Amino acid sequence: MNDVASASLAGAVAASIDGRHFQFAGTSDVMFEPGGLVVLRAPGGAGPAQLGQVEDVRFELGGVPHGSGRILGLLSADERDLDLRVSVAFPSAALQAADARTTELLYRAQAATLPIGSFLASPDIPARLVAQRFNRHTFWCGQSGSGKTYALGVVLEQLLIHTALPMVIFDPNADFVQMRQSHPSGPATDAQRALSERDIRFVDLSLRSKTAVVRLDPLQDRAEHNLLMHLGESVGLIEPAMVVSRLLELDTPAARSFAARIENLRVTDWSVWAGKLQPVTDILDTRPDATVLDLGGFASPEESLVVALAVLDDLWEKRAQRRPLLIVIDEAHNFCAPDAPSPLHVAVRDRLVQIAAEGRKFGLWLLLATQRPSRVHPSIMSQCDNLALMKMTSPADLAQLATVFGFVPPAMLARAARFKQGEALFAGGFVPAPTVASMGPRLTREGGADVGVPLRPAPGSRSE
Numbered sequence: 001m002n003d004v005a006s007a008s009l010a011g012a013v014a015a016s017i018d019g020r021h022f023q024f025a026g027t028s029d030v031m032f033e034p035g036g037l038v039v040l041r042a043p044g045g046a047g048p049a050q051l052g053q054v055e056d057v058r059f060e061l062g063g064v065p066h067g068s069g070r071i072l073g074l075l076s077a078d079e080r081d082l083d084l085r086v087s088v089a090f091p092s093a094a095l096q097a098a099d100a101r102t103t104e105l106l107y108r109a110q111a112a113t114l115p116i117g118s119f120l121a122s123p124d125i126p127a128r129l130v131a132q133r134f135n136r137h138t139f140w141c142g143q144s145g146s147g148k149t150y151a152l153g154v155v156l157e158q159l160l161i162h163t164a165l166p167m168v169i170f171d172p173n174a175d176f177v178q179m180r181q182s183h184p185s186g187p188a189t190d191a192q193r194a195l196s197e198r199d200i201r202f203v204d205l206s207l208r209s210k211t212a213v214v215r216l217d218p219l220q221d222r223a224e225h226n227l228l229m230h231l232g233e234s235v236g237l238i239e240p241a242m243v244v245s246r247l248l249e250l251d252t253p254a255a256r257s258f259a260a261r262i263e264n265l266r267v268t269d270w271s272v273w274a275g276k277l278q279p280v281t282d283i284l285d286t287r288p289d290a291t292v293l294d295l296g297g298f299a300s301p302e303e304s305l306v307v308a309l310a311v312l313d314d315l316w317e318k319r320a321q322r323r324p325l326l327i328v329i330d331e332a333h334n335f336c337a338p339d340a341p342s343p344l345h346v347a348v349r350d351r352l353v354q355i356a357a358e359g360r361k362f363g364l365w366l367l368l369a370t371q372r373p374s375r376v377h378p379s380i381m382s383q384c385d386n387l388a389l390m391k392m393t394s395p396a397d398l399a400q401l402a403t404v405f406g407f408v409p410p411a412m413l414a415r416a417a418r419f420k421q422g423e424a425l426f427a428g429g430f431v432p433a434p435t436v437a438s439m440g441p442r443l444t445r446e447g448g449a450d451v452g453v454p455l456r457p458a459p460g461s462r463s464e
């Protein structure tokens, strides 16, 4: 709740006829915003006080603001406890901004333990997420430069510090490759030290998930699959670029068809094909705290898709093990666009659609970050229970989000058009109530901060 609100809501009155929602009217000098937490008190202590959230505010210059909100729970008589299971109707109550202590009751009641920043309107009130609710899919969006990747880093750091939930991060711009190094500002904190003790792996992706690379079906393409499994023996340990010619020398139907497949997919010169390093799927099998897949170094965009497919297919194949894993995909539109432009895109996207629909019960939880909701397949987005929304000015995008994330008050979504960098709306199970926050600082170094425009020295100034 902002200063203006906290100073002036005292004159506001509210009523609730159903014990779930309330209507309110302010006085001519009150201003407050959708998302503000308020305490509703019956006059003269005639009834219990309740905690509520303003969801909608209408206001015309010179008029009286009025609007509606939701009752979140019942406060105890001494207002030191909050019961989220109970709320009651009331004919009249005074409305006052909730202070830090009362807000804390809500966050405590929901076990929100991951500090991510502060309430945008009240820098003294910390904003926290509920770690337990990362067992759902999360959709994270905001236009370019809104601060998604930075903010995502803040949240992932906290998950690493406070939970034992392993994560794999598809990192297209090498943004997370320095996640083990403390941020250069100031001396290392306890949190930074805790983070530096986590098992964080960086994989340069000399991946050998060959079946995924050439998309062979072990049953349908049995002869080729067999050849692939024994590639080393059949064509020798040779340069990737030589694989096709050596296969053709074998002169068997399977070798010829396999060579054609490799050529058609143009995978011979891909770096994913080569190398004797441990396959990423094997690394993931050991469930390090975080596995950062640096996808930034590939010459061909299709190579990142191959890696994604190999990893996702492997995880899906082993889903019955029910080992929790948070699958974080930055720039998710490159992996699950509705209009996937190639068969490889389609394969990755369809796997993600499947994980979105059925992965939850197997412990495969997605966290997808993107610039535009329309660039992620709708059946993936509609499976997301958590939303993080950063600056987004496009009315069409906001309208789409409002349709998919019906649990977010539309007036709160609309605020995203005016967000500054680093400001975010969190809504859904992973936050006790929809919260507009200002993100806190990263604990570790960012890999891919913006590149500045080089400037010429001002005319007349001397260069050093």
Ligand SMILES: Nc1ncnc2c1ncn2[C@@H]1O[C@H](COP(=O)(O)OP(=O)(O)OP(=O)(O)O)[C@@H](O)[C@H]1O
Pocket: 142, 143, 144, 145, 146, 147, 148, 149, 150, 151, 370, 371, 421, 422, 439, 440, 441, 446, 448, 449, 450, 451
């Ligand atoms: N909360 C913040 N505090 C300080 N710097 C920030 C913050 N958020 C973002 N930045 C900086 O702003 C720049 C852009 O942020 P970021 O890369 O996170 O945006 P993005 O939304 O991921 O953009 P894109 O969609 O283009 O990837 C980066 O240089 C980052 O360091």
Ligand SMILES: [Mg+2]
Pocket: 148, 149, 150, 330
């Ligand atoms: Mg980004």
